[in-house]
Amino acid sequence: ACGDESGSGDQAGGSDKAPKIGVILPDSKSSARWEGADRKFLEEAFKAAGVQYDIQNALGDKSAFQTIADQMITNGVTALMIVNLDSGTGKAVLDKAKSQGVATIDYDRLTLGGSATYYVSFDNEAVGKLQGEGLSKCLTDKGVKSPVVAYLNGSPTDNNATLFKNGYDSVLKPKFDSKEYAKGPDQNVPEWDNAQAATIFEQMLTQTGGKIDGVLSANDGLGNAAISVLKKNKLNGKVPVTGQDATPQGLQNILAGDQCMTVYKAIREEAKAASDLAIAVAKGEKKETPQTVKDPEGGRDVPAVLLTPKPIYKENVKDVIADGFVTKDEVCGGAYAKLCADAGIS
Amino acid sequence: MTTTVVHKDGPGAGTPPPTLGSHVRNYVSRVRGGDIGALPAVLGLVVLCTVFSIMRPSFLTAGNFANLFTQGAAVTLIAMGLVFVLLLGEIDLSAGFASGVCAAVLANVVTVLGYPWYVAVLAAIVTGVAIGTSLGFLVAKIGIPSFVVTLAGFLAFQGIVLMLMEEGTNISVRDEVLVAIANRNLSPVLGWLLAAVAVAGYAAVQLLRHRTRAARGLVTDPIAVVFARIGGLALILGAAVFILNLERSRNIVISSLKGVPIVVPIIAVLLVFWTFVLQRTSYGRHVYAVGGNKEAARRAGIDVDRIRISVFVICSSMAAVGGIVAASRANSVDPNTGGSNVLLYAVGAAVIGGTSLFGGKGRVLDAVLGGAVVAVIDNGMGLMGYSSGVKYVVTGVVLLLAASVDAFSRRRSTATGNR
Amino acid sequence: MTTTVVHKDGPGAGTPPPTLGSHVRNYVSRVRGGDIGALPAVLGLVVLCTVFSIMRPSFLTAGNFANLFTQGAAVTLIAMGLVFVLLLGEIDLSAGFASGVCAAVLANVVTVLGYPWYVAVLAAIVTGVAIGTSLGFLVAKIGIPSFVVTLAGFLAFQGIVLMLMEEGTNISVRDEVLVAIANRNLSPVLGWLLAAVAVAGYAAVQLLRHRTRAARGLVTDPIAVVFARIGGLALILGAAVFILNLERSRNIVISSLKGVPIVVPIIAVLLVFWTFVLQRTSYGRHVYAVGGNKEAARRAGIDVDRIRISVFVICSSMAAVGGIVAASRANSVDPNTGGSNVLLYAVGAAVIGGTSLFGGKGRVLDAVLGGAVVAVIDNGMGLMGYSSGVKYVVTGVVLLLAASVDAFSRRRSTATGNR
Amino acid sequence: MSATPLLELRGIDKSFGPVQVLRDVAFAAHPGEVTALVGDNGAGKSTLVKCISGIYPTDAGEFLFDGRPVNINSPRDAAALGIEVVYQDLALCDNLDIVQNMFLGREKHSGIVLDEPTMEQMAADTLAGLSVRTVKSLRQHVSSLSGGQRQTVAIAKAVLWNSRLVILDEPTAALGVAQTAQVLELVRRLADNGLAVVLISHNMNDVFAVSDRIAALYLGQMVAQVKTTDITHSQVVELITAGRSGGLGLAAEPANGGNGHGAEPADSNPGGVR
Amino acid sequence: MSATPLLELRGIDKSFGPVQVLRDVAFAAHPGEVTALVGDNGAGKSTLVKCISGIYPTDAGEFLFDGRPVNINSPRDAAALGIEVVYQDLALCDNLDIVQNMFLGREKHSGIVLDEPTMEQMAADTLAGLSVRTVKSLRQHVSSLSGGQRQTVAIAKAVLWNSRLVILDEPTAALGVAQTAQVLELVRRLADNGLAVVLISHNMNDVFAVSDRIAALYLGQMVAQVKTTDITHSQVVELITAGRSGGLGLAAEPANGGNGHGAEPADSNPGGVR
Numbered sequence A: 001a002c003g004d005e006s007g008s009g010d011q012a013g014g015s016d017k018a019p020k021i022g023v024i025l026p027d028s029k030s031s032a033r034w035e036g037a038d039r040k041f042l043e044e045a046f047k048a049a050g051v052q053y054d055i056q057n058a059l060g061d062k063s064a065f066q067t068i069a070d071q072m073i074t075n076g077v078t079a080l081m082i083v084n085l086d087s088g089t090g091k092a093v094l095d096k097a098k099s100q101g102v103a104t105i106d107y108d109r110l111t112l113g114g115s116a117t118y119y120v121s122f123d124n125e126a127v128g129k130l131q132g133e134g135l136s137k138c139l140t141d142k143g144v145k146s147p148v149v150a151y152l153n154g155s156p157t158d159n160n161a162t163l164f165k166n167g168y169d170s171v172l173k174p175k176f177d178s179k180e181y182a183k184g185p186d187q188n189v190p191e192w193d194n195a196q197a198a199t200i201f202e203q204m205l206t207q208t209g210g211k212i213d214g215v216l217s218a219n220d221g222l223g224n225a226a227i228s229v230l231k232k233n234k235l236n237g238k239v240p241v242t243g244q245d246a247t248p249q250g251l252q253n254i255l256a257g258d259q260c261m262t263v264y265k266a267i268r269e270e271a272k273a274a275s276d277l278a279i280a281v282a283k284g285e286k287k288e289t290p291q292t293v294k295d296p297e298g299g300r301d302v303p304a305v306l307l308t309p310k311p312i313y314k315e316n317v318k319d320v321i322a323d324g325f326v327t328k329d330e331v332c333g334g335a336y337a338k339l340c341a342d343a344g345i346s
Numbered sequence B, C: 001m002t003t004t005v006v007h008k009d010g011p012g013a014g015t016p017p018p019t020l021g022s023h024v025r026n027y028v029s030r031v032r033g034g035d036i037g038a039l040p041a042v043l044g045l046v047v048l049c050t051v052f053s054i055m056r057p058s059f060l061t062a063g064n065f066a067n068l069f070t071q072g073a074a075v076t077l078i079a080m081g082l083v084f085v086l087l088l089g090e091i092d093l094s095a096g097f098a099s100g101v102c103a104a105v106l107a108n109v110v111t112v113l114g115y116p117w118y119v120a121v122l123a124a125i126v127t128g129v130a131i132g133t134s135l136g137f138l139v140a141k142i143g144i145p146s147f148v149v150t151l152a153g154f155l156a157f158q159g160i161v162l163m164l165m166e167e168g169t170n171i172s173v174r175d176e177v178l179v180a181i182a183n184r185n186l187s188p189v190l191g192w193l194l195a196a197v198a199v200a201g202y203a204a205v206q207l208l209r210h211r212t213r214a215a216r217g218l219v220t221d222p223i224a225v226v227f228a229r230i231g232g233l234a235l236i237l238g239a240a241v242f243i244l245n246l247e248r249s250r251n252i253v254i255s256s257l258k259g260v261p262i263v264v265p266i267i268a269v270l271l272v273f274w275t276f277v278l279q280r281t282s283y284g285r286h287v288y289a290v291g292g293n294k295e296a297a298r299r300a301g302i303d304v305d306r307i308r309i310s311v312f313v314i315c316s317s318m319a320a321v322g323g324i325v326a327a328s329r330a331n332s333v334d335p336n337t338g339g340s341n342v343l344l345y346a347v348g349a350a351v352i353g354g355t356s357l358f359g360g361k362g363r364v365l366d367a368v369l370g371g372a373v374v375a376v377i378d379n380g381m382g383l384m385g386y387s388s389g390v391k392y393v394v395t396g397v398v399l400l401l402a403a404s405v406d407a408f409s410r411r412r413s414t415a416t417g418n419r
Numbered sequence D, E: 001m002s003a004t005p006l007l008e009l010r011g012i013d014k015s016f017g018p019v020q021v022l023r024d025v026a027f028a029a030h031p032g033e034v035t036a037l038v039g040d041n042g043a044g045k046s047t048l049v050k051c052i053s054g055i056y057p058t059d060a061g062e063f064l065f066d067g068r069p070v071n072i073n074s075p076r077d078a079a080a081l082g083i084e085v086v087y088q089d090l091a092l093c094d095n096l097d098i099v100q101n102m103f104l105g106r107e108k109h110s111g112i113v114l115d116e117p118t119m120e121q122m123a124a125d126t127l128a129g130l131s132v133r134t135v136k137s138l139r140q141h142v143s144s145l146s147g148g149q150r151q152t153v154a155i156a157k158a159v160l161w162n163s164r165l166v167i168l169d170e171p172t173a174a175l176g177v178a179q180t181a182q183v184l185e186l187v188r189r190l191a192d193n194g195l196a197v198v199l200i201s202h203n204m205n206d207v208f209a210v211s212d213r214i215a216a217l218y219l220g221q222m223v224a225q226v227k228t229t230d231i232t233h234s235q236v237v238e239l240i241t242a243g244r245s246g247g248l249g250l251a252a253e254p255a256n257g258g259n260g261h262g263a264e265p266a267d268s269n270p271g272g273v274r
């Protein structure tokens, strides 16, 4: 519902050097963050800096992603910030922009073999690692002996889902190998679809005869789907479930004891870092970054800002609210008021 | 010839009533001639279930049987509504996301605004009716092809769900009653009671019909066949209720889990209701007529536009019901509710069940049988543990196999000229 | 009556050749009577372009005009193939992912296996033919409804792409020639040359036809009309080439960017080729016949099964071409190639252009016009900067508006009984 | 019989795109009479019928029913006035059975439920009256009927109702000898019961056997509408094939037939042939 | 004329599901002769034609063509033997124009390109020969044609080709007086040119006017096949409506008509009525 006021730069279509920033977000369904948080924070930053901007969402469509990039270049952006849908199209867009003299930033996802000037992100493998560590912590707390762990991965077509999985695999695989944990069913959920996730998890439960002791689910939505099935079998709270994104729903599930943990990414900080860089390059300035990241495909060191994700358990749900990422109203309505109070949220 | 003689020769005249034997012979030759009704879908189901049971013994457990119903419920409900649209030879691509919009309305009303569940359900269904009315209006009165109208709906409703979800967050549905729909069961006694009522009702209708026709001197099925039908229904319902009343908790100490899932009577009631509407009311007759030959229907004085609008209303309202069940099952609504494969599965369910995309042919029961096929495939594939690539491929192949059972059993029908 | 007199009275007999004036009058009353051909789609396009140009002046730049072609190319190519399937009243839901599979094969052959580009293109197209043959066989010979067969294909091909991509990664396409297809332009001179050849060819065909018919004493269009047509084509092509040959680089120092995008002649050649096949060969005639009345076609001795298989082959091969263009544009292939909205947009393009889902009515040009509508909407929406929810909704509404231009201009046609 | 016609048309024009099919047609149907509408193939008879029954909108002209001007915009309007039509292109729903087709749009009910037994019985009686003996079952889909059986169903459907004007467009074309006799007898009986009947037929014997008046269309123009007793067999054939016969038809004094408006020569085939 | 019939059928059975439509039918068509096939509505005439042309598979029975046994499994097979059929349910493609329909399946080419001018000319000549004067344009879609015009197109389509057996199923049902005369003349001319012609009609005058032999179907059984000169008008009507007439037909000595196989009484209506 935000809008058109941002596109005040049409008259700049022809004129050359007025700084204008284009941002392409990837989709609106794999995670609530893009439209819910990133857009908001980026707009705030750009407005504060008084630059023109254009933020668009490719809605998960690669071809639309390229079209939007074409359109932004047509509209005269001087810096382009993208969250790629996959490295191929990402690279095509970055190269085209570069050939037209537009500066580029990889936001949140590194475009392999790409030509972006900067890279700003959370480390997605680190997210997965936190999930793996969180699950083993909760399993230890529950004191389950050689627990069976099921994987509810993200979309098979989403490269980030692969990165998350690499992360939690790096923690859990050694435990499977040492027979400390037993590996249960391992399935991807197409398009991060929660309804399909519920069916998939229900079938996992049937397949193993109910013997699943922990669920590594890739985000809060999938986690909630697993929890709904566990509830139906009256197993909620007994089987720890992980998540990601610190959504109000996930936080409520944590407060209720149905979910073990979620991963909170301080998107405000990420957006801040990225918008600072974008405003600078849009004006034709250069900036130093604290780190660099090696692009394994292009073999190039990309100047980067990397932020660290944070695991959230029942004890530190209040941190997320204190951060302003979600409001108390969103989490502590109705039956959750008491749980919030218990968790020290005021 | 006297008038009486003419009458005796005439087509409706009383010939000796068919016997049980002649009835069975007739049925067999009808089947061999290709007039096979629900047989292929049932056959496909049996084949699928057998294969899955052999490959994964856990398929054949009471728990899995109960899961099947809740897993397939939303798609089946949407498919039931789609049957009406397909009967006119139209299509509704927006049914999936229409269910998403209705679910989003439900969640907003009950969770965000905090109204009681019945207000939310009402709001969802009213939304469905409104959506259907707009679609139907655009198709019937403006004259845009339904594919284009509902493709536009497919896009727009997706956006509306996102907007209702505040750009992507999930909304939880925690209301006890709403959650119960897809997650709780009837008490065993209530299950038996409902089954008994259903059988008794069916028996009453069948026997009454037999009596009326016999009294009028019209051709009737032999009474033995009528009793066989009633007995068959009793047997099927009895077996289903028996299995669903078995204990299926993983751990009886923690909790007991048994009884007929609440969605089952909901689907059953809607099935009976819509079947009644289609088969026993003028409205239903007119739907078939418009689907069979729009021009003939118009010439018969049927208000074709009204019928066209109405089927979209029914379709979207059933999508709303499907959306409510989906929201209940997931305990939440997300921007993908009603998205991904829901629509294609729902249309597929109707078509696999035997509904024609060209209009004029189909029953609500088709949607339920086809929905069962889709649910069994999904359920069985979930037990296999394939990687997602393989899973897609195998699902496609299995779907094809289930459909080819149908194609082969209909083969003869083309050969004998009934199409 | 003597034989000659009968002949003079007969329907094919020589009446005075129509004049330019009577031709124009005839056209006007045909249009008013609802026989309007491509007019509504063109009208819809004009309306869309006007609205977008007013809202965003940058819409009306040479650069954007060039972008339009490459943006819409893949969907248009797939839609062109779909027209054949739709002409028979069948549907191919798998065309999107079929293009994905072919693109994946292309990428594997050229990048992973390292063969030259033409081997890869050949492999992709052979894959398309193989896919089409299997689909067609299942539909025509086994008798499974095409909706079900291609729904199964939709699922299975999705899985195959995933398997070819090793679950989630993507494969780059870096071959110069392949990348050029959707990303490079013809030199300005070559653009003019091709346009000239096209106009000359068209003129030759039209004039020859006029001569032959006139020589036989058959009714012909007045020669002025023929010249007007040729002139019209020359004008349109000339204007397009002129605009595309303008400099459109943002920064001429870094690079120059002008000329007709290479996909444009590819689409043009395929458009001419398939139009020729449909309008001027028996095969095309038979496609229309089977789509119009399958039974009549069968009785006329047409091998209906062969026609049904062939359209699926054409559709999947065109999907392969579309997949190649998509891979070229993205410089890569990923598991979503051909997924998301590609299929619905392609079918939508054909339908918006005027192809009927019930068969028997449609042209390849429809797909191109409809593809242009879809591309313009996508392109224009990309300039607007709406948030995702709003964007979905506005896209749906715009699509509906474009289609209702069509509906309104066809209104009269129903009123006069041509349907 | 009665002075004011039940249905009267004046100055009806109808074009399909560039092709004008009816020009300035006047026509009247009187209660208690059978009016035969004759004309060559493609003369415009069926088009005229479809204009009367509201299937096609007319471009110009007036409808008078019972002397009052009416608008007929859809078949519903026509049915409401009591007009029943048997169309040449039958228009049955192939996916419905015989009984369902016969009662389409006017189903019998008990409560909101369809009253199938009553409908089945009424259908059986009506069909029996039309000498149909080869129909195996009334619950057969009409798609499986023979040409003549289909036609009988269409006729039976139109005469089931209490209507005031019945129009039959070549009703006996596909019928056997006995069935044709029955239908002609039925036509006569309907007229004798006070209905207005319009019968379209190419069979002159049938026309002269049952009709009271004959109206002749020639290339979309009404060239004559006269009493059957005032005209001979060969005159009618001349009117049909040439548009005029002696004092009747085109290019004669228009006052004579009362309807011969157009003065165009007969060979001015409108619309070019391509 | 010739001793061996061009086409001979023996013992043809055909059921649709539980309904037996043809039972043990024998039939022969001789070159140079017009064989009229008559029978009541629903007797099975059209079904028999469709069995001959390969549209319906038969349940039992033999086909002899030129004395040699043949299999006809599809309309293509029939066309290959030189059998052309005008079907009662016309079967035209509504989305194609007149010329396209007439040449469907046998388009003329120059190279691989359709030779439209030639086809248009041939179509015009053929239609003119059938006295069709109201068709506005040969490039009109057949959906916009009148009933009679459609029928003429179907007839013209069948006679365009050099065939050996032409079957016409009620070809004149929708035709006007002049057109009917033309078609009957055409039928006679075809036979005189040495073709075998089968004509189905309910009009006894036409049947007696052009046919050399008459074959009568009664409730799916062939009750007689005799020379036209050996039978009277009223005898044929009796055969059609009652299945027997004097020495001919059912329950008479089978040797007489040569074809009266069945011995079932005429009123045993097969298949119960529901």
Ligand SMILES: Nc1ncnc2c1ncn2[C@@H]1O[C@H](COP(=O)(O)OP(=O)(O)OP(=O)(O)O)[C@@H](O)[C@H]1O
Pocket: C416, C417, C418, D016, D019, D021, D039, D040, D041, D042, D043, D044, D045, D046, D047, D048, D088, E134, E135, E136, E143, E144, E145, E146, E147, E148, E149, E174, E176
């Ligand atoms: N929808 C249409 N579009 C264009 N022309 C049409 C249409 N319908 C009918 N015509 C033309 O109008 C003329 C009259 O047709 P109509 O069906 O009324 O004839 P008819 O008198 O009933 O002939 P018949 O005796 O053959 O049934 C014909 O020349 C026909 O081609």
Ligand SMILES: Nc1ncnc2c1ncn2[C@@H]1O[C@H](COP(=O)(O)OP(=O)(O)OP(=O)(O)O)[C@@H](O)[C@H]1O
Pocket: B416, B417, B418, D134, D135, D136, D143, D144, D145, D146, D147, D148, D149, D174, D176, E016, E019, E021, E039, E040, E041, E042, E043, E044, E045, E046, E047, E048, E088
């Ligand atoms: N597809 C079918 N399924 C079931 N019954 C059929 C089918 N086709 C025809 N019949 C039945 O077969 C019988 C013979 O039909 P057919 O069309 O051969 O009659 P016909 O002799 O041509 O009659 P008409 O003179 O009315 O055209 C009819 O009783 C008809 O109802």
Ligand SMILES: [Mg+2]
Pocket: D045, D046, D047, D088, D169, E146, E147, E148
């Ligand atoms: Mg007519």
Ligand SMILES: [Mg+2]
Pocket: D146, D147, D148, E045, E046, E047, E088, E169
């Ligand atoms: Mg027949």
